[in-house]
Structures are given as C-alpha cells and as structure tokens.
Amino acid sequence: MDSQILKIHQQLVDKEITCTALVQDKLAQLKQNTHNTVNAMLDTMALDLAAKVDAKIANGETIGLLEGIPFGIKDVYMVQGTLTTASSNLLKNYKAAYTATAIQNLLNAGAIPLVKENCDSFGHGSSSENTIFGAVKNAINPI
Incomplete structure (x- = not known):
C-alpha cells in the first residue's frame, strides 16, 4: 500500500513541492x-x-515524517485560541483555552492543521447529522 504521508514527505524533501x-x-x-x-x-x-517548514527545508535541515503534512481536526478537539464548538449550540462561541494532547503531539511533530471538521454534537453519533452546522453529505451520494 502506498502511503500518502510518505509520498508528500518525499516531495517536500526533494523540493518537488513547497x-x-x-x-x-x-x-x-x-x-x-x-x-x-x-x-x-x-x-x-x-x-x-x-x-x-519551507524555511527549514531551504536551510538544509532535516524534517520529520509528519512535518508539513496537512490534517483536519474534528471539532471536539481543542486548539488553543480557536473556536471549539463540538458542533453544539451550547459551545457555539467557546474559544479553547488549551490544545488537546493528541493535537499538541501532532503539532510537535510538525503536522499542519487546516480545518476544524463537522461532526455530530459532542462526537456522539456516527453519521454527522446531529450538528448545528447541518448534516455532512456523503461524498459519493451527496443528495
């Protein structure tokens, strides 16, 4: 199986992409x-x-495997200073006071968060239909 992380990492190291x-x-x-x-x-x-990350590469420094790899964060995980709503009206204006350990570990490894992702309120559910932001649509059958 080909790893997208390995592929992107190699492209960054080889300066095929920034x-x-x-x-x-x-x-x-x-x-x-x-x-x-x-x-x-x-x-x-x-x-x-x-x-x-680009500056490190330009300076000839080695980057870690997750360094520069983009990822999304379910909106139940806190990132200090960002809205963390848990897709719930109860927390719709809550700004996180700290960063969740799992996310901090990814940040420490150099991974790059792009978005907070929609989910069922408080992460309770499996279909992402019970959310103040509206249901997540199926990518294959988005109706």
Whole structure:
C-alpha cells in the first residue's frame, strides 16, 4: 500500500513541492466545503506553520515524517485560541483555552492543521447529522 504521508514527505524533501503551495492548494479545496465538512478554517495558523517548514527545508535541515503534512481536526478537539464548538449550540462561541494532547503531539511533530471538521454534537453519533452546522453529505451520494 502506498502511503500518502510518505509520498508528500518525499516531495517536500526533494523540493518537488513547497509546503506553502501544498497547504494553499488544500485550503482552496476545503474552502469550497461542498460536503458541509468544515466548521472553521485555520488558514493563518496553517500558512504560518507551512512557511516554517519551507524555511527549514531551504536551510538544509532535516524534517520529520509528519512535518508539513496537512490534517483536519474534528471539532471536539481543542486548539488553543480557536473556536471549539463540538458542533453544539451550547459551545457555539467557546474559544479553547488549551490544545488537546493528541493535537499538541501532532503539532510537535510538525503536522499542519487546516480545518476544524463537522461532526455530530459532542462526537456522539456516527453519521454527522446531529450538528448545528447541518448534516455532512456523503461524498459519493451527496443528495
């Protein structure tokens, strides 16, 4: 099985792509939000982190396997200073006071968060229909 993480990592190391270009491309796709999957964009954070990865590569520094790899965060995980709604009216204006350990570990490894993702309220459910942001649409059958 081919790993997308390994493929992107190698493209970054070989300077076939820049991290900034990769992140800009993914953010552009996510801004379309055609399947109602995105609760919040993390553009500024993502682009700042991408620039740091590009600087490391330009300086000839080694980057870790997850460094520069974009990812999305379910909106039940906190990222300090960002809205963390858990897709619920109860928390619709809540700004996270800290970053969840799992997310902090990814950030420490250099991974780049792009968005907060829609989910069932408080993550209770499996179909992402019970959310203040509206149901997530099936990518294969979006009706």
